[in-house]
Amino acid sequence: MAEPVLALSDLAKSFGALKVTDDVSLDLRPGEVHALIGPNGAGKSTLIHQIAGSLRPDAGEIRFLGHDVGQLSVAKRARLGLARSFQVSSLLLDFSALRNVMLAVQARQGSSFNFWHPVMTDRELRDRAMAMLERVGLAGRAQVAVGALSHGERRRLEIAVALGLEPKAFLLDEPMAGMGPEGSKELTRFLDGLRQEAPILLIEHDMDAVFALADRISVLFYGRIIASGSPAEIRADAEVRKAYLGEPQ
């Protein structure tokens, strides 16, 4: 089996007496979509925070591309190739869609200390950013300020920004959140192709999307992984059905 891109082992985090992450081990292999599901409050977002670096785990190890990244800052992990999209869109509201992606491309090139050359006439930077916008179908809205984009457009821009980083792994925190059924279907198709570029750790409540995309599914329940396996296995798992999927279908 191929070496995992991202591997968590025995990760633990408590807020006071509450164990929000309870001995979690999971990995992400090249070319796969690994979905993380669980009811609200199961600790999915806390886990994403720990992987991205905005929260420090109490114990356990996070390895990314063979490095132990547990003590690295958010920015350092991002520079290693970990791209994160946010559950609630987190974009630069005064900037246009294009400039949001251009900043990601600039960050990828690692050159934020050029004080003199105008970015808007930097053909290469612009073209790369435009290419990302085209992929998510926002090329026609490139010049619009983010503040004026619709919710669905902002969700797609989040993805374009992540693409601009040319990452080694995607951490997508509810990319479908608040999207209509049409938008979700479209995004599902798009993410399906994306796994070829980099594996995706997907947190999502939209079960149609999860079962359509995931190669593996892990179920988080009160901070613990109670099941992990192929979509078919998860669908058949009695404990999962009791905990999360509700009534047998």
Place this chain on the structure above:
Amino acid sequence: MTREFWINGVLALLLLAAPFIALAFGESFYVTLATRVAILALAAVGLNLALGLGGLVSFGHAAFFGIGGYAAGLLAAEGLASMPLIWLVGAVVAGLVALATGAVSLRTSGVYFIMITLAFAQMIYYFVISWPTLGGEDGLSLALRNEFPFVNTLKPLNFFLIAYGLLLLALFVFARLRASRFGAALEGARQNETRLASLGIEVFPVRLWAFVLSAMITSVAGALYADLNRFVSPSMLSWHMSGELIVIVLLGGVGRLFGPVAGAAVFVLLEFALGGLTERWQLFLGLILLGTVLFARGGLLALFAGKARHG
């Protein structure tokens, strides 16, 4: 060309024309007034880099303004009366002080940042007034205005042109910085720090650089201010001065290229017009500032040129 472009051009030309018109009518006092506008605008361009682009509300820029002023006073007393040399020394010292104080204060944000920059500036203020070599509370006076190669700086118009030239240069530098990759990162950090980190850009060094460059520009204005008054007063270092610079940026338009120019012009004209009527002219300034904040959030430039545009 956008409307803001033309308004900027008109502002630049008006400020340039003012002293020539004044001299044509034999009113040389107004040349000094125009010079004051140019110098305060220059100081505010420096602040605008930190405050406008970076969102860093520095309540301590008087320190850098004062450092420039004291560089002019002290070097002149030593017989080193060349303006370019004074500007360089002042800017380097101000830059180093900004590097040290910024390294500490940029670990905080919001109200804490405002307070800590104020605290550093007040430390410098009290240090200066208690040190006799620096003139204490009396400040330093300059026997003659400092020199500039091939120019007689004693002529008010020549001195105005020097200040005006530096203002244009600072505006050019500001525009280039804003349009650069550095500017994009700095403005990005102002809008959403979390996003910048998740892109892999460390916010701290970007802000520290902005703070240092900002301080250097403001210090050059301080040196000119000392030369204009032929006097270095400790009040250049006091928190009132920091407040005035913030007011100028707010009045003109935060983050707008010519915001500091519009703000400084209005500030100096109000000070002159209302100051003649009452000593409490700042009451009216307060009312105008209140009006700006309530009804014209982006300052005068937003009022006349509309919302800022970002490619």
